[in-house]
Amino acid sequence: MAKQSGFLAKIEAKHQRELQEVELSTLKFTRQLMMDCTAIALNEKCGFGPERIKTIMDAVAENYAEFADLINADTDDQDYSWEVLDRRLRQICGEYFVPMEERYRA
Secondary structure, eight states: OOOOOHHHHHHHHHHHHHHHHHHHHHHHHHHHHHHHHHHHHHHHHHOOOHHHHHHHHHHHHHHHHHHHHHHHHOOSOSHHHHHHHHHHHHHHHGGGOOOHHHHTOO
């Protein structure tokens, strides 16, 4: 295999950093959009006002951070992380629970 030039390696490294920045930006945008839509739904469908919505949004952010950390730390295949998440959702959602494989189907 031919040795890669230093110049080409620098260009590829820069491109990878740019791709990571775009992915992170997209992730942040999507997360915020879901938070915004959740707040609107809680107001429109459940009649929640500012205080209750703030309480829930804070809890959502805490849960998001908790599960993001759990999934990122579960380096093998994330089976453990997804099982923890599914177990909690199964308790909360009861008969309306949808397994991870279906929730995250592309």
